[in-house]
Amino acid sequence: xxxxxxxxxxxxxxxxxxxxxxxxxxxxxxxxxxxxxxxxxxxxxxxxxxxxxxxxxxxxxxxxxxxxxxxxxxxxxxxxxxxxxxxxxxxxxxxxxxxxxxxxxxxxxxxxxxxxxxxxxxxxxxxxxxxxxxxxxxxxxxxxxxxxxxxxxxxxxxxxxxxxxxxxxxxxxxxxxxxxxxxxxxxxxxxxxxxxxxxxxxxxxxxxxxxxxxxxxxxxxxxxxxxxxxxxxxxxxxxxxxxxxxxxxxx
Amino acid sequence: xxxxxxxxxxxxxxxxxxxxxxxxxxxxxxxxxxxxxxxxxxxxxxxxxxxxxxxxxxxxxxxxxxxxxxxxxxxxxxxxxxxxxxxxxxxxxxxxxxxxxxxxxxxxxxxxxxxxxxxxxxxxxxxxxxxxxxxxxxxxxxxxxxxxxxxxxxxxxxxxxxxxxxxxxxxxxxxxxxxxxxxxxxxxxxxxxxxxxxxxxxxxxxxxxxxxxxxxxxxxxxxxxxxxxxxxxxxxxxxxxxxxxxxxxxxxxxxxxxxxxxxxxxxxxxxxxxxxxxxxxxxxxxxxxxxxxxxxxxxxxxxxxxxxxxxxxxxxxxxxxxxxxxxxxxxxxxxxxxxxxxxxxxxxxxxxxxxxxxxxxxxxxxxxxxxxxxxxxxxxxxxxxxxxxxxxxxxxxxxxxxxxxxxxxxxxxxxxxxxxxxxxxxxxxxxx
Numbered sequence: 001x002x003x004x005x006x007x008x009x010x011x012x013x014x015x016x017x018x019x020x021x022x023x024x025x026x027x028x029x030x031x032x033x034x035x036x037x038x039x040x041x042x043x044x045x046x047x048x049x050x051x052x053x054x055x056x057x058x059x060x061x062x063x064x065x066x067x068x069x070x071x072x073x074x075x076x077x078x079x080x081x082x083x084x085x086x087x088x089x090x091x092x093x094x095x096x097x098x099x100x101x102x103x104x105x106x107x108x109x110x111x112x113x114x115x116x117x118x119x120x121x122x123x124x125x126x127x128x129x130x131x132x133x134x135x136x137x138x139x140x141x142x143x144x145x146x147x148x149x150x151x152x153x154x155x156x157x158x159x160x161x162x163x164x165x166x167x168x169x170x171x172x173x174x175x176x177x178x179x180x181x182x183x184x185x186x187x188x189x190x191x192x193x194x195x196x197x198x199x200x201x202x203x204x205x206x207x208x209x210x211x212x213x214x215x216x217x218x219x220x221x222x223x224x225x226x227x228x229x230x231x232x233x234x235x236x237x238x239x240x241x242x243x244x245x246x247x248x249x250x251x
Numbered sequence: 252x253x254x255x256x257x258x259x260x261x262x263x264x265x266x267x268x269x270x271x272x273x274x275x276x277x278x279x280x281x282x283x284x285x286x287x288x289x290x291x292x293x294x295x296x297x298x299x300x301x302x303x304x305x306x307x308x309x310x311x312x313x314x315x316x317x318x319x320x321x322x323x324x325x326x327x328x329x330x331x332x333x334x335x336x337x338x339x340x341x342x343x344x345x346x347x348x349x350x351x352x353x354x355x356x357x358x359x360x361x362x363x364x365x366x367x368x369x370x371x372x373x374x375x376x377x378x379x380x381x382x383x384x385x386x387x388x389x390x391x392x393x394x395x396x397x398x399x400x401x402x403x404x405x406x407x408x409x410x411x412x413x414x415x416x417x418x419x420x421x422x423x424x425x426x427x428x429x430x431x432x433x434x435x436x437x438x439x440x441x442x443x444x445x446x447x448x449x450x451x452x453x454x455x456x457x458x459x460x461x462x463x464x465x466x467x468x469x470x471x472x473x474x475x476x477x478x479x480x481x482x483x484x485x486x487x488x489x490x491x492x493x494x495x496x497x498x499x500x501x502x503x504x505x506x507x508x509x510x511x512x513x514x515x516x517x518x519x520x521x522x523x524x525x526x527x528x529x530x531x532x533x534x535x536x537x538x539x540x541x542x543x544x545x546x547x548x549x550x551x552x553x554x555x556x557x558x559x560x561x562x563x564x565x566x567x568x569x570x571x572x573x574x575x576x577x578x579x580x581x582x583x584x585x586x587x588x589x590x591x592x593x594x595x596x597x598x599x600x601x602x603x604x605x606x607x608x609x610x611x612x613x614x615x616x617x618x619x620x621x622x623x624x625x626x627x628x629x630x631x632x633x634x635x636x637x638x639x640x641x642x643x644x645x646x647x648x649x650x651x652x653x654x655x656x657x658x659x660x661x662x663x664x665x666x667x668x669x670x671x672x673x674x675x676x677x678x679x680x681x682x683x
Contacts, residue, residue, distance in 0.1 A: 010557070010560075010594070011496070011499075011500050011503075011556050011557060012557075012558050012559070013500045013503035013504045013507060013508075013511075013555075013556070013558075014499050014500050014503045016503060016507055017499075017502065017503030017506070017507070018503075020506070036560075036597070037597040038597075039597060040597075058492075058594070060594055060595050060596055060597045061595065061596070061597040082491075082492050082493075082495035082496035082499055083491040083492055083494070083495040100495075101495055101496060101498075101499035102495070102498050102499035102501075102502040102503075103499070146632040146633060146634055147633065147634055147635055147636070147638075147639045148632070148633040148634070148635045148638065148639070149631075149632060149633070150628050150629065150630050150631055150632075150633055151630055152630060155660075155661040156658050156659060156660055156661065157627065157628045157629070157630060157658060157659040157660075158628075158656070158657065158658040158659075159628060159633070159635070159638070159656075159657040159658070161639070161642055186630055186631075187630070188631070188632060192632075193632075196632050
């Protein structure tokens with residue numbers, strides 16, 4: 001029986017080139033599926049059940065890593081990737097097979113030798129290694145705090161720079177994002193927001209309110225001793241709960 | 252002196268404006284206080300103003316002089332009635348009122364005059380202090396005059412009418428000439444002269460110095476930001492991943508389709524020349540047409556790499572092409588459209604670049620938009636460093652007259668648009 005393989009690569013010229021290269025270096029190999037995106041690759045895996053899967057990491061729809069999670073139970077996985085600092089570092093330490101693009105005949109030859117040896121044995125368990133790779137490929141965050149909030153306004157989704165946001169106010173289910181003249185709703189909780197926002201720029205002043213410090217117009221004490229914050233460009237008055245009043249005291 | 256004028260203005264602001272400034276400096280407690288005094292607009296209205304400013308001084312004088320006059324009238328009337336001599340009553344009223352007004356008004360008005368001279372900070376502080384001491388001295392002088400009058404006219408009359416006894420008079424003289432009396436009178440005159448306002452005044456001086464330092468830091472930070480941004484623009488915009496993937500596609504195409512491989516090399520060369528500053532002629536000015544050329548070379552490359560998956564259209568009127576446009580901002584938007592719109596979504600996608608001119612109240616604006624029908628935005632939190640850089644770059648160049656907006660329709664796809672005021676094409680060039 002011929003060894004079967006799957007190629008998942010979104011760029012058609014490269015897909016074709018890899019197939020031609022395989023055909024010349026490993027004539028016995030039968031490429032049973034060529035897929036242009038992750039979804040097609042997942043479908044082909046289940047139908048064709050190839051012994052080897054060449055997977056591009058960046059692919060439309062479902063990424064190569066997601067396909068690999070499934071593929072590693074069926075096939076020997078070989079990742080292909082163009083230069084990607086983080087992925088390459090993960091490859092070097094891990095037990096994963098990988099090909100750097102542009103793929104050369106020499107490098108592919110070595111991989112084929114390794115694959116041929118391994119084909120006699122069972123499929124190695126590389127799920128953990130794939131998970132590691134995922135961690136390193138997820139773009140490391142260059143800035144500490146978020147800069148944009150993407151949220152629905154009516155039936156469009158808009159991106160708001162955090163600098164434009166006056167305050168966040170949560171009720172039971174969602175969090176309102178209020179800017180000068182616009183309002184949106186997100187599902188992120190205040191707790192998550194607090195972790196993601198710059199604590200010097202945004203203060204929690206109430207269990208359900210986070211306010212942008214720069215937007216505060218004034219703080220007022222009511223007859224009953226409660227504090228209220230008014231913000232620039234919005235008529236809504238925000239409550240300050242007892243626990244957060246220290247922010248406005250004695251400076 | 253510029254900074255002096257600035258200070259005068261800064262500290263004569265009304266309470267709400269000060270509150271705003273305080274919040275801007277991240278000090279809501281001060282904002283809170285200022286907000287409070289704004290609402291206590293009663294008798295102590297003058298306290299809203301910077302100590303020893305004109306506004307502060309004349310308001311305080313009016314308030315204190317009123318009390319001084321009332322006190323004088325009360326004392327004069329009471330004593331006059333007691334001695335059954337209306338002439339003495341009238342003289343006492345005048346004398347006491349005059350003493351009060353002199354001590355309470357002289358110092359603040361003199362201090363306000365000192366402030367209005369716009370001397371250097373140190374000299375001014377000395378001047379203000381001297382003004383307050385002048386108030387104390389004036390108080391003593393008035394008291395001395397008053398005592399002289401009392402000794403000459405009031406006390407003999409009091410003895411005469413048996414309102415006071417000889418023994419009382421002895422004790423009275425002992426009391427008025429004791430050092431304790433002098434000290435307590437000095438304290439009183441000091442307070443009336445606005446001695447208590449010295450503390451806020453000196454605090455304000457400190458605050459000014461601190462503010463000047465803060466402003467300096469802000470300016471430096473702005474400068475740094477500006478330099479960083481220029482550096483960003485100057486840095487190669489070509490990601491390694493993009494370059495290697497392009498080369499991989501190119502290598503594959505060489506055998507499959509020489510014609511397309513050639514087209515791809517042309518597009519790559521074009522793109523490198525446009526997007527890598529090393530290869531960019533320094534004299535080249537940043538016009539919209541130039542930015543569109545960079546985007547076209549990029550889109551052309553991606554179209555060869557993703558045949559059947561990417562189409563694009565550029566719809567920019569000829570008249571707008573020569574308009575000035577900041578460098579590499581548009582390319583970032585187009586790259587985003589490919590990376591986050593077209594690439595993640597299976598199937599064919601389309602990118603459209605449009606530009607239009609609009610007349611507004613503050614002059615003509617140019618809006619350039621990049622629309623795709625790809626994956627669209629998904630709700631959540633984002634770092635979007637590239638987009639933040641665009642925002643910062645626009646803010647630096649146009650202040651709040653430029654805007655960047657990003658949105659996504661219900662059916663997916665994304666629309667990114669940049670709105671900038673139209674400037675004379677010759678004014679802007681490529682930085683560096």
